Amino acid sequence: MTRLDSTSSLTSQSPTTFASSQAQGPLLSSEMMAKLERMELVTRKIFRGRMKGERRSKRKGQSVEFADFRNYVSGDDLRFIDWNLFARMDRLYLKLFLEEEDLHFYALVDDSLSMDFGTPSKFFVARQLAASLCYIGLCRGDRVSISTFGRSATPVVVRGKSTAHRMLGYLESAPCTEASPSMEETMRRFCLKNTGKGIVVVITDLMNKSGYETALKMLVAREMDIYLLHVLSPEELEPKLVGDLSLLDCEDRDRRDISVSASLLQRYEQTLNAFIEQARSFCNRRSITYVSVRSDQPIEPLINEYLRTRGLVR
Secondary structure, X not given: OOOOHHHHHHOOOOHHHOOOHHHOOOOOOHHXXXXXXXXXXXXXXXXXOOOOOOEEEEEEEEEEEEEEEEEOOOOOOHHHEOHHHHHHHOOOEEEEEEEEEOOEEEEEEOOOHHHOOOOOOHHHHHHHHHHHHHHHHHHOOOEEEEEEOOOOOOOEEEEOHHHHHHHXXXXXXXXXXXXXXXXXXHHHHXXXXXOOOOEEEEEEOOOOOOOOHHXXXXXXXXXXXXXXXXXEOHHHHOOOOOEEEEEEOOOOOOEEEEEEOHHHHHHHHHHHHHHHHHHHHHHHHOOOEXXXXXXXXXXXXXXXXXXXXXXXXX
């Protein structure tokens, strides 16, 4: 990917524009948590869980809810033979039941310095999104793994509503860091460490000079249900810059001197739109659900309406 030079500069134009992610209030209010408890994470694929949960599976197993019959074959468990049906038809049939299983949900949050920009900051909104989705999973008994790019080697893995404080504590204490690895390195480490399949939500601004394509291809190869939440701030989408400026990239300290004009802002808008469309097209071709997120969007309609229409929650 060709990184947007103008965008990379804008994300670090001045330290005073960085919003303090620790000073923007709690990630989830009690009112929001009450609403999230009524939702459920949805997967377009069926994955085999490690533990039985509250989610109905297409697999047949042992439960109290009848699903279907099939012919008995040698070696089947005799306890599941329908003897009433045998008395009527003189043939052995096995009763099948619906099985419930847990869903594996993974949330990966970009914690690079470019995320600590905007009002509210992209990183704060990214953590709000991750906290909301993880809380939905915990309320439904799903297995939830949450990590940032810089701490992907030591994710927090939780299950059950009673463990929500661990998940929230992890996210609330997570800082943006200069030591955050590239997206490719993060995904390689994630794929090596996590053998289970499930839903993977990657929350990032995609501003990585090494690109995002190889990283996302690693997840596609794992046959996971992938969602990319692309977070950009209104200051990046609609920059209000004038005059002669010296812009400094917060991640690699690259400096650019520019003279802001109407034509320059127009070229920036065209380049940014092309970058967004390239990312959307890349995802669509690989069955990755791409969701564009403005950091100034209220979290409640974003979860309850926008992500519901994208099929991630219901």
